[in-house]
Structure formats: structure tokens, C-alpha cells
Amino acid sequence: MFEVKQLSTLIGAIYDTAFDPARWPSVLEKVTKFMNGKASLLGLHNAASRTGNAFYSWGDDPKYTQLYFERYVKINPTVVPSSLHVKAGETFSMSTLMPYEEFCRSRLYIEWIKPQGYGDFTHVLIEKSATSMSHLGTAHSQKDSPANNDARQRMRLLAPHVCRAVAIGQIIELHKVEAAMLSDAVDGVAAGVFLVRADGEIAYANASARALLDQKNVLRETDGVLKVFDPIAKKGFDDAFAAAAGGDIALGRRGIAIPLLSRDGERYVGHVLSLTSGMRRQAASGYTAVAAVFVHKAVLQRPTLIEAVAAHFQLTPAELRVLFAIVEVGGVSQVAAVLGISEDTVKTHLRHVFAKTDTNRQADLVKLIAGYANLLV
Helix, strand or coil, X not given: CHXXXXXXXXXXXXXXXXXXXXXXXXXXXXXXXXXXCCEEEEEEEECCCCEEXXXXXXXXXXXXHHHXXXXXXXXXXXXXXXXXXXXXXXXXXXXXXXXXXXXXXXXHHHHHHHHHCEEEEEEEEEEECCCEEEEEEEEEEHHHCCCCHHHHHHHHHHHHHHHHHHHHHHHHCHHHCCCCCHHHHHHCCCCEEEEECCCCEEEEECHHHHHHHHHCCCEEEECCEEEECCHHHHHHHHHHHHHHCCCHHHHCCCCCCEEEECXXXXXXXXXXXXXXXXXXXXXXXXXXXXXXXXXXXXXXXXXXXXXXXXXXXXXXXXXXXXXXXXXXXXXXXXXXXXXXXXXXXXXXXXXXXXXXXXXXXXXXXXXXXXXXXXXXX
């Protein structure tokens, strides 16, 4: 019962970050305790430039965090497999992407992870674009590593709520105004924003939302109730409205990103946020609304740099890891140290990379990757 209450409180706090991102450090403290971890971080990796940054963190050493994004982000051996195999919203540990023993032989582990007393990490991939991946991750102690299924299950309980809170926070930037002034906050937002009751009745709509209704292309209003033209999306919205009345946990995975097809074939996406708890309840009290609905045009999803290179040249994950390590650190011996594998193994993969890419020098590989990165940026 304690853990159920702890989870409910934590999920409510996660959603409140959509109004006030400055709450993230305190939320990450709660995440770390819920995960029985040592530190947590909300950050971004740019797969094209092999750079990144931390948005918010808790429990970490700022000097080590800065050092990671200055030096070790370029040689993290799990970036390639996560870019290839993990979808937005999914949960994973470092040890599920590559053998943990091999990971412990990498430079990242030896020089950066182990000195901090960390072992494995468990993440949720929040967003994935052509050039970058954002994620929330928790570091485990060495004695609790490699991470077990319980750790990943705990992160799975948080994952949909983290993804929804981040997505909505990016859309509306509610932190720029007082949370209690909800209608003022969303009036100037480009996305259509509706405050709805449990049956979908519209309690409030901003200017962009009214424009969408007037177009009668994606959404419509029938007897004061919000309706969608897309029959496939209808059930998703109806279920999300009803679940939102039950609070944050009841909403669960519903409405993280509901795809919408307009009558003329354009693609939109909708997000649903419960307004029945936390600071959101006060903000919506004047409207007796149970949910906020955000609708905007969908962004075309392109493959990541790593996915594009893999598909074009039919490279295996192991060959990709060697390819990108060669581009970053150069020589065979350095790549072996970075990846925690033997020099003979590096040479074998490198021969395959040369053959598949029709190149014969490391300099050609650097040019090849640079060319793909420029196309995707």
C-alpha cells in the first residue's frame, strides 16, 4: 500500500512539471528513491554530432556529469544499439543493450561509471528524432547491477507519464505563466487546447482549438461535445477522457500520442492530460474539467543517423558500433578500449565495414558519416 501511494504521488508530481519544469530535480529525487537507485537525469543525446546535455538531474556529481557530455558521450557504446532497437516510450537497461561484462570493459565504465560507484543504468526513451534522443535514466549501485526485471518494471510504470508530461510541456510551456491562469496560459499556444469533462463536453477551447473546429477537418463539436472525424482515433479519445476522470494512474498509457487522420489526409497528433490532481486541479477548477486535450500537426519522423546508415549499407549492430567508434577515436587499439572488445574483433568488423561501404580508409568513413549527418540536420 505504501508503494501504491508513493507511485501515485510521484506520477502526480511528474505531470506537474508540465506547468513548472523547475520541479524536475525534486521529481528526479523521487524517481531515484522509487527506483532504489543512486542518481537520475533527464537529458538528450545527439546521435549525429555525438554531443548532448543534461536538462535536469538529482544525486549526480555535476563535475562528472559535465565531463560525460564533454568527453564520454562520444564513446558511449550503448548509443548505437539504443538508436537502432529502442522506440520512444520503451524502457531499457544498459545491460539489455549489450552484455554487461563487455560493458564493464569499456572506457566509459572504467573511467566514468565505476569511479562514481555506479553500475548499470535503467532508462526510458522519451523522444527519438532523426538527430537526437531524449531520455530519463537512473543509475544503480554496483551491488545492484546488472539491473533486474524489477528495476525495468518500475521504470515502465513511470514511462508513459514521463513521456506525456515532457511532450505537453514542450507544446505549451505553461511555466511562463501562473498555473492557476490556465486559460491565459493556453490562449496564445499554436496547438489546439481543449479542457473537457469526462463525457468529452468542451469546457474551454483556445483560439487554435476553435480554428480546428471551424475547419471541420480534424475535429468537430456536436452538442457541445468534442468529436474526431477519424473513426480509429475516436475510441482512443473516448477512453482517455473517461480515464482522466480517474486521475493520473488511470490514464496510464492512454493518450500519450493519439494519431489523428484529417478528412483531407493530413496527420495530426493528440495528447490528453488529467486535471484531477496536483496543481492542475486548482488550475482547472473553474471549468470543472477532468482533462486537457492538445492537438497539433504531426511531425514527419525520419530515421536516425544510425538507422539510416544501417539500412543503406546493411551493417550489423556490432559493425555500426565499430564504425562510429572509428569516426570518433580513430585507431583500432583505441576503439578496442572504448568498446571493451579485442583488437582482432575490431579488425574483423572494420574489414566488413570497408567492404559494405566500398571504402578502404578510415578517413573515407569519417566523410561518409559527415555526409549523412548533414543530410539529417
